[in-house]
Amino acid sequence: MSVYPRFRGKLIRPTVGMMRAASGIFHAHGRIGELLPLERVLCAAFHKEPDRVPVTHFLLGAARRLTGISYERFSRDPEAAAEAYIAANELLGGDVLYTVIDLSVEAADFGQEMVYPPYSTAYPDYRKPRIASVDDYERLEPFDPRRSPRMGMGVKLARILAKKAGIRYPVMGFVFGPLGVLNMMRGAPRLFADCARHPQKVKAALEVITEVLVDYARALCDTGVDAVMLDTLFASQSGVSRELWVEMEGVYARRIADEIRRNGALVALHNCGTRPYLDLQLEYMEPVIVSLADVPDDCADLAELKAKYGERTAIAGLIPTQSLLLESPKAIMELAREQIRVLAPGGGYVLAPACEYPPNLELANALAVVRAAKVYGKYPIK
Amino acid sequence: MAKGNELLEVIAAAVREGMEEEVLSRCEEALAAGIPAREIIQEGLCPGMKEAGELYERHEYFLPELLVAAEAMHAGIRMALPHLGESGAPGSSETVVLGVVEGDVHEIGKNLVAAMLEADGHRVIDLGYDVPPQRFLEQVRENGARVLALSTMMTTTLPNMRRTVELARAMADPPLIIVGGAPLSQAVAADMGADGYGENAAGAPALLRSLLG
Numbered sequence: 171m172s173v174y175p176r177f178r179g180k181l182i183r184p185t186v187g188m189m190r191a192a193s194g195i196f197h198a199h200g201r202i203g204e205l206l207p208l209e210r211v212l213c214a215a216f217h218k219e220p221d222r223v224p225v226t227h228f229l230l231g232a233a234r235r236l237t238g239i240s241y242e243r244f245s246r247d248p249e250a251a252a253e254a255y256i257a258a259n260e261l262l263g264g265d266v267l268y269t270v271i272d273l274s275v276e277a278a279d280f281g282q283e284m285v286y287p288p289y290s291t292a293y294p295d296y297r298k299p300r301i302a303s304v305d306d307y308e309r310l311e312p313f314d315p316r317r318s319p320r321m322g323m324g325v326k327l328a329r330i331l332a333k334k335a336g337i338r339y340p341v342m343g344f345v346f347g348p349l350g351v352l353n354m355m356r357g358a359p360r361l362f363a364d365c366a367r368h369p370q371k372v373k374a375a376l377e378v379i380t381e382v383l384v385d386y387a388r389a390l391c392d393t394g395v396d397a398v399m400l401d402t403l404f405a406s407q408s409g410v411s412r413e414l415w416v417e418m419e420g421v422y423a424r425r426i427a428d429e430i431r432r433n434g435a436l437v438a439l440h441n442c443g444t445r446p447y448l449d450l451q452l453e454y455m456e457p458v459i460v461s462l463a464d465v466p467d468d469c470a471d472l473a474e475l476k477a478k479y480g481e482r483t484a485i486a487g488l489i490p491t492q493s494l495l496l497e498s499p500k501a502i503m504e505l506a507r508e509q510i511r512v513l514a515p516g517g518g519y520v521l522a523p524a525c526e527y528p529p530n531l532e533l534a535n536a537l538a539v540v541r542a543a544k545v546y547g548k549y550p551i552k
Numbered sequence: 553m554a555k556g557n558e559l560l561e562v563i564a565a566a567v568r569e570g571m572e573e574e575v576l577s578r579c580e581e582a583l584a585a586g587i588p589a590r591e592i593i594q595e596g597l598c599p600g601m602k603e604a605g606e607l608y609e610r611h612e613y614f615l616p617e618l619l620v621a622a623e624a625m626h627a628g629i630r631m632a633l634p635h636l637g638e639s640g641a642p643g644s645s646e647t648v649v650l651g652v653v654e655g656d657v658h659e660i661g662k663n664l665v666a667a668m669l670e671a672d673g674h675r676v677i678d679l680g681y682d683v684p685p686q687r688f689l690e691q692v693r694e695n696g697a698r699v700l701a702l703s704t705m706m707t708t709t710l711p712n713m714r715r716t717v718e719l720a721r722a723m724a725d726p727p728l729i730i731v732g733g734a735p736l737s738q739a740v741a742a743d744m745g746a747d748g749y750g751e752n753a754a755g756a757p758a759l760l761r762s763l764l765g
Contacts, residue, residue, distance in 0.1 A: 231708075289708065290655060290706070290708035291706070291708060296657045358660040359619055359659065362616035363616065366617070366619075407611055408615075408734075409614065410614050410615065411617075414614070414616060490737075492735060492736070492740055495707065495740060496737075496740055528735075529708050530708055530711070
């Protein structure tokens with residue numbers, strides 16, 4: 171169930187052109203009244219100025235604290251995770267609902283053993299890597315993600331959120347990029363060395379992973395989510411070279427992005443690396459919105475980011491995680507104010523932390539981010 | 553067959569390019585030619601790793617290239633070590649105890665810091681990942697280490713890093729403490745009481761030199 175009707179079992183969605191046209195109506199409405207979060211985000215995504223800058227606190231694991239559930243329950247129970255996410259938006263005031271659980275969801279279903287710590291994000295048990303030797307790359311088998319434990323949970327979570335969000339919130343599904351998934355099964359040191367020494371074996375695994383992720387993206391789209399966010403972490407100077415990224419992830423990520431579009435949802439992107447290769451990621455995935463932690467490798471600052479890429483994609487971020495950890499709420503509001511001043515004019519900006527809100531950090535700075543959008547983000551930006 | 557300095561330069565180039573088999577065959581050749589193992593390590597293997605680090609700092613190399621260079625250097629060191637004889641380990645300026653803090657398993661940055669510090673002539677005791685604070689302290693004491701290097705990639709394990717720093721600070725003869733990892737910055741490092749913050753692995757030797765004076 172979602173806000174979109176079905177015909178013969180298939181969701182009937184507005185086209186991108188219809189959404190763009192609607193964003194114009196929302197823009198006009200936003201000049202005289204308050205928009206719903208879904209209207210506000212769509213308006214910004216299509217480069218129109220909404221009533222105010224949309225905002226997301228990016229509470230993922232931290233959301234569990236608002237309903238008092240354990241980290242393991244958040245990681246395994248879709249109903250409980252959905253309740254936590256909705257509580258986070260209702261209590262703090264965010265404009266987007268995510269379906270992110272953690273970055274090991276896909277790898278776990280390929281057979282990677284997991285650790286579920288009580289106060290931290292679930293992670294792979296690297297003492298027992300799924301890809302223990304280079305020959306294991308060719309031993310991965312495709313499967314139906316709807317029937318697998320963790321991706322199956324991702325689909326259920328997306329379905330619940332899409333239903334509960336109604337027409338109020340946009341819901342964003344999440345798929346970790348193929349190279350990232352492989353990293354979770356091999357460990358970055360070995361994977362990176364294997365990319366250099368055994369590229370064909372690595373690609374054999376990437377083919378199978380991509381096949382499953384394409385299917386997973388299709389399943390997420392079918393729940394009625396409005397967008398699916400791809401995370402291509404390694405497309406940055408803190409990951410691999412531009413050429414290696416294209417070869418080892420770009421060509422695979424493109425297939426997933428194409429599938430998302432084919433199924434009527436918007437493509438979003440998250441990259442929290444240092445100096446991301448935004449030009450390449452736009453070329454290969456054509457996202458409507460990109461969530462960043464740093465300015466791209468070909469930009470000197472936020473102003474150049476806006477000037478160079480502001481017309482091609484909407485931007486989300488870039489409040490540094492380190493600032494959330496150290497700074498006062500007042501300082502965070504000032505930081506957000508400056509980012510709004512540079513990035514928000516003309517629309518195309520969602521105020522957000524650079525990456526997941528630190529799961530165990532007190533929530534005052536999440537409130538400060540949201541508050542900044544309401545205080546300093548009213549259009550026209552002053 | 554290449555000789556003397558020429559052979560050491562070939563070894564350095566092979567490390568820089570991450571050509572492990574070439575490193576091994578050239579190290580074997582150098583040992584057979586009577587080049588002392590210490591010289592092979594100090595004048596061939598380590599300079600090659602340093603060059604790779606410089607290329608990384610100039611964004612000409614990335615993590616994969618740096619990792620294969622580190623592996624090639626380590627393979628060469630493993631071959632050369634049994635030939636050091638009575639002269640012992642090559643001149644190690646400081647002993648560094650290094651590891652990823654408890655609860656975190658991301659070790660790529662830590663591995664590269666280890667390789668860069670070894671290439672700079674330090675003795676590195678790598679404790680791996682998910683290391684409890686007490687184990688760091690024991691190893692600092694047992695090895696008389698002057699430097700403790702801690703890494704974490706997650707905000708959830710920053711409290712464990714802070715706890716380790718606090719305990720190390722409270723030691724009778726506290727080591728110099730350097731920290732690094734994605735959620736850190738100079739300000740976060742200073743706030744938790746570390747002596748130094750490493751933004752990336754390639755800069756670790758320079759950081760250590762500046763702290764040691």
